[in-house]
Every structure is written in C-alpha cells, then in structure tokens.
Amino acid sequence: MTIQKTIPILLTIWLWLSAPFFSQISFMNKSFELIGKMLSKISPVDWLVPVLLLLGIPTFSFIFYLYFYIKEKNNDLNLIYLLFATLCFLSLMVFGGITSIGLGYLL
Numbered sequence: 001m002t003i004q005k006t007i008p009i010l011l012t013i014w015l016w017l018s019a020p021f022f023s024q025i026s027f028m029n030k031s032f033e034l035i036g037k038m039l040s041k042i043s044p045v046d047w048l049v050p051v052l053l054l055l056g057i058p059t060f061s062f063i064f065y066l067y068f069y070i071k072e073k074n075n076d077l078n079l080i081y082l083l084f085a086t087l088c089f090l091s092l093m094v095f096g097g098i099t100s101i102g103l104g105y106l107l
Contacts, residue, residue, distance in 0.1 A: 005068060008060060008061035009061060009065075009084050009087070011057045011060075015053070015054070015091070016091065018032035019054070019095075032053075036050065036053065039052060039053070050099065051103070054096075054098060055095060055099055058088050061084070065084040065088060066081075066085050068081045
C-alpha cells in the first residue's frame with residue numbers, strides 16, 4: 001500500500017477529527033475553518049462549502065477504495081480496502097444526515 005492509497009482515509013479521519021460537531025480539539029477545528037474559508041473564496045454560494053467538505057471527502061474516499069477493492073489481486077489488501085470503503089460509506093451516511101439537517105434549517 002503506497003502513500004497515495006492512504007490519502008483518502010487520512011482525509012476522512014481528518015474530517016472526523018476536525019468537524020466542529022464531533023471534536024473539541026481547537027487546532028483541528030481551526031484547520032477545518034481554514035479550509036472552509038479557502039473554499040469559500042472559490043465558491044460564490046456560502047452553503048456549498050460545508051456540503052463539499054462533508055460529502056465530497058467521504059464520497060471521493062468511498063469511490064477510491066471501491067475501485068482499489070475491485071482492482072486488487074492480493075486478498076489481504078482486498079480486505080483492508082473493503083474495510084476502508086465501509087468506513088467511508090458510514091462516514092458518508094453520518095455526514096449526509098448532518099448536512100441534510102443543516103440544509104433543512106437553511107430552508
């Protein structure tokens with residue numbers, strides 16, 4: 001497993017640790033805010049930035065690890081990729097619920 005194949009799970013772990021509703025680690029919360037401010041300069045719509053962060057990272061990671069699960073021939077790595085894909089799918093469900101609640105308050 002190379003470093004490029006571990007980046008999506010590291011992004012997912014960062015998302016779990018830095019999301020303000022799960023973590024009270026100020027350094028991680030500030031990194032989440034910094035990335036959000038950088039993305040808000042790109043996106044003209046304010047509510048799109050949290051949606052991109054909360055749904056984009058788990059979706060990217062899930063698709064990435066499913067692809068490697070299908071392509072990998074080694075059974076041990078296959079199991080690891082399936083585990084990572086499952087964790088990313090669960091993250092997608094949790095953050096999807098949080099995002100839908102947040103967008104519901106926006107309406």
